[in-house]
Amino acid sequence: MKPQGRRRFRQSAPAAVAAAVSLLVGVVGPAAPAQAAEITDGLALWYKLDATSGTVAVDASGHGRNGTVNGTAGWSGAGEGLTFNGSDTYIKVPDNIMSGMNSITVSMDVQIDATQATPYFLYGFGNTSNGAGNGYLFTTGNSFRTGIASGNYSTEQNTRTSAALPRSVWKHVTYTQTGTTGVLYQDGVEVARNMSVTITPGSIGSGTTTANSIGKSLYTGDKLFKGKIRDFRVYNRALAPGEVLEVSGNTTGIAKATHPALKTAAIIDDANSKITLPMNEGTNLTALAPRFTLAQGAAISPASGTPRDFTRPVTYEVTGSNGAKRTWTVEALVMKSPVLPGLNADPNIVRFGDTYYIYPTTDGFPGWSGTQFKAYSSKDLVHWKDHGVILDLGPDIDWADSRAWAPTMTAKNGKYYFYYSADTNIGVAVSDRPTGPFKDPLGKPLIPRGALTGQMIDPAVFTDDDGKSYLYWGNGRAYVVPLNDDMVTFDASKVTDITPSGYNEGTFVIKRNGTYYLMWSENDTRDENYRVAYATGSSPTGPWTKRGVILEKDLSLGIKGPGHHSVVQVPNTDDWYIAYHRFAIPGGDGTHRETTVDRMEFDSGGLIKKVVPTLSGIDPVTSSSTTAVKQDLSGALVACPGRSRR
Template sequence: MGLAGPAAPAQAAEITDGLALWYKLDATSGTVAVDSSGNGRNGTVNGTAGWSGNGQGLTFNGSDTYVKVPDNIMSGMNSITVSMDVQIDATQATPYFLYGFGNTASSGAGNGYLFTTGNSFRAAIASGNSSTEQNTRTSAALQRSVWKHVTYTQTGTTGVLYEDGVEKARNTSVTLTPGSIGSGITTANHIGRSVYTSDKLFKGRIRDFRVYDRALSPGEVLDVSGNTTGIGAATHPDLKIDAIVDDATSEITLPLTEGTDLTTLAPQFTIAQGATISPASGTPRDFTSPVTYEVTGSGGEKRTWTVEALEMKSPVLPGLTADPNLVRFGDTFYMYPTTDGFAGWSGTKFKAYSSKDLVHWTDHGVILDLGPDVSWADARAWAPTATEKNGKYYFYYSADTNIGVAVSDSPTGPFTDPLGKPLIARGAFTGQMIDPAVFTDDDGKRYLYWGNGRAYVVPLNDDMVSFDASKVTDITPSGYNEGTFVIKRNGTYYFMWSENDTRDENYRVAYATGSSPTGPWTKRGVILEKDLTLGIKGPGHHSVAQVPGTDDWYIAYHRFAIPGGDGTHRETTVDRLEFDSGGLIKKVVPTLSSIDPVSVGTVLPTHTNRSLQSVNFPGRYTAVRSDNLAYLDPVTSSSTPTVKQSATFTVVPGLADPTCYSFRDSSGRYLRHKDFRVRADASNGTAVFTKDATFCARPGSVTGSVSLESYNYPGRYLRHYNYELRIDTFQDTATFRADSSFKAVSPWA
């Protein structure tokens, strides 16, 4: 049956105030569960009674064993505590109740009840059937094959669920009282049996089962649990959320609001009656590093606890959001999430947020509303993504399990629907048509990814709102569920996705590597998953962005809201994403503190086609080489310009220095010499440089002043050492010129 846990607490008998029923379940035989509360509410053991008599409680066989508790046990109760020691058998079938107090309708369904189950670990009170349940729940199953102490307390509007004396869940919106169920009349009151006749019977052991007509205090719950060296809770006025208590590791995390002085914190701790803690609760201490406390139980037993304080800087977006798409346009990051918090993910609106540093975000409001802005869908607005091409911004989104596209002149909208229909309609391919993502390769080619259940990719046409359906490729890896995202680093493509269901705390991110945007792919493993020591559950549906000119990468993702979140109550945060020396992604460390501000600076837009034009300047000639690379011909004679020709180039990362950028033509050749590149610079003011230089990879030096100007990026300047590029607000071409001092020192070869 597993490990034998502690016997019933030695001091349990002292907590008798409000005790309505107490089954120690320590008999050796018989069919009576003796009530030790003195209230005469003996229970009847039905089926096979597996008595042990050695502190191991009553064994329930999962077939016919259960205890019938007297009728109307909750009559008149406005508050309640139900507690027990329980050991769930490893083979327990589901669904099941540990206990259920209430009524069963003629149909076999519950009809008003209070219960607790271990799968997933939750308690609920209901006025009718399951649709009326008011849950106090966790998202994980109660551990099996070991003894666990379970307590549920309810008073006023608050229900609290405890495991081993430590709070695991809280619901502050309870509207029912135990005494209101059945107007005080309850005839289906059982231990080990559900009020639903189709549910499974409990299999395992129960001992020390109690009911109080009041809510025990946290300290009392610790005491009846036998966890006399435990800490049930830690409090401080500057806590952003409740302290996270990990009883298994004896560790506590104090998530504090930003700006809290960590050098003189004085937290208070809840401990069992008769226990002591050193240093004492409320003692000011320096928490810039973790500190330790020693708890001494009433019997002299001791335990050391480690307590860590941190500034909680997440979530990074306000309210409930999910599926964040993080993208950089120029020197600004943008976030496009799902608006969360709706039953069935039924939201209709998309919003945009912007940030210069990934920490401080500006809310730009609604950028697309399915109702008025999209004619073909008005529900289930999910998981958007955005990209830019030639000054237009394209917004791909899920709407009622179709994928749509919208267009705007601004990354913050408003966006309009250019098609009047889905880009990818529901049913077009196997799986759900949701979760679009766009990747732009170095050659400027865009690829659209999507899918739930199956993963797909297709190159987008140049218009960005269509594609050739014959080129759709199924790239589904093992474990794939949804949330595709692709990046490229040092020639390697990284294909990432989310595994499991977003309602599951085991929702997580995995990845594969490949040699092209469409694979083939080699699965590498999981890179982001839950951390229960910090209360982080269900981290996934992510996106990744790089700080330009660096190898610094950041991952935005959602997790269950802390506290009390679930698959429709999620929040967005950002953490670092790093690579090892072999180019594989390191395991992401999910945090509550998120990241420090990053600096982007002035950024040259990459992967953007523009017309780069060689322009004559009075007194100078221009020429165009046969290979279509434009350059200034450094002749010495003065005459009227005779040549003017343009060519299209793409802005791409530089050769030797990844912080620089070059102009490259469609055949892959770079404009001018390979060492001539431009880099973003925050300089204000027009600059003209004077420098010896070699152009077009041909020998020869020039002196004089040459200025490069206007690359359609308003109000910024680009620099490579002393070479300046002025950016003009209204021009769509990059131009360069020579002034009258420009001349050749030696002729061209």
């Protein structure tokens, strides 16, 4: 769930227009030079950077805010912009550029050199000396984000993606901020949004900023920018989505699709010319009339707002102001996920009797600093009841009061055992009921921080057919140990390191037809490439044979960072379901995640098929009236005759 450590990252022809590419799918392509010189409303500064010599970055906005090119001025002319050598080239922008601005747009074409060292800024406006001061505004390409700060990096409010801005190709970058909303665009298409921005550009230095640069960070230890920049603009307002499309040169793009019944914002896949409309449950798909936001002068056919039958994908044709045409495919689906309300991560799904339970991390806190655990129950895996807080680190645990992460639950000896991460230790709590209240039987961590290499987090319990229970855990390294019959102690000499290649965290184990399946999450939970892989073995402790990745992102649906999962089997069937978290849709990240459930299936050889992540989720899972399943609280499931059906 968490990284082992955190570092501070600092980071045009008409035919090319239709090939403008979105960060959402990771495909790169040329960005067309901006074709929107007529958008002058609010223009505060405009460096075309189309000169062939000299040390002046001429301001074409008419405000006389010329910049000074320091170091080697790599002028190219012919639309290739200014080359920054990564050693001494940067542009000093005049003082007080953001004075009086409650809203802002910063826009540019950028080509990052393949050898760009990190961390770096594309630009930085503010007043700092090596991170000390009263704030700044910046954009970096690695990972691609824009941040605004009132002091040093610890005060940054970021509008961020979890991927790097592609290198060695022209990309158009725009950041807009107004009110409490910051939006980051690539090639005219929104790729990140932060709706909790409280710092305004004009508040930095109370309007006085004397460290304003293009190609240079406000941190002396950061690297200078290496690559090319052209058409650098600053507006004293937030450009509208259609204007951003036009400035980017993406004249056949679609900036926005709206409908009153959308559950969340439409998902625009610019690279594949596809739009997904996630609709509320109960929406009639046979006569939807979505509306589309286009670049100025562009047209769409059929017309925006025309009712159409969306029970199957439909197509539209966009004609740009320059005559370029592009066909878009638009699909509507009923979005039934996430299954839990609000922000939840690291879901542990388990069945006791005829009821399913999910125990998640309560998410949405900076630095994963939540302190409470909750429980949810369901009879059908679709409709979940909130049982409230079942363990609160502060009042319920003496030895930790922060970072409540990644719990797991099991039953044995007539008791329920809740294992959890607390301040990077692993604890255990016991109750007579699956919804608590839970008590600490040890008064100390079961596995303390520093006991072994890696972080002591992310516990999981597997009970074999013989009733023996095993505890798994780890971040960076994966461990397993047999639990004693009391479930709250173990023989430390029996701890085994079972770390597979690619392992990061989130271990989970199941058994099917005599084969053991070890599953885990790879990459950092803040990375959109967070994913689930697995191995098979002949015992609960291995040895293990890695089989591959079974769950990963689907950017065409806006699904990022799916992982830290758990699995449950429907009794008397070979039906399996996987609960996992993903970045919240829209605008989520590694600390704003949501929980969902999808099917998990096996092939004829017993290998796990690739899980298909969905927005629509699953149908309710029900049991026939002749099915009577009970939990004997010894760790084994006992099933009477009868089958469950979906």
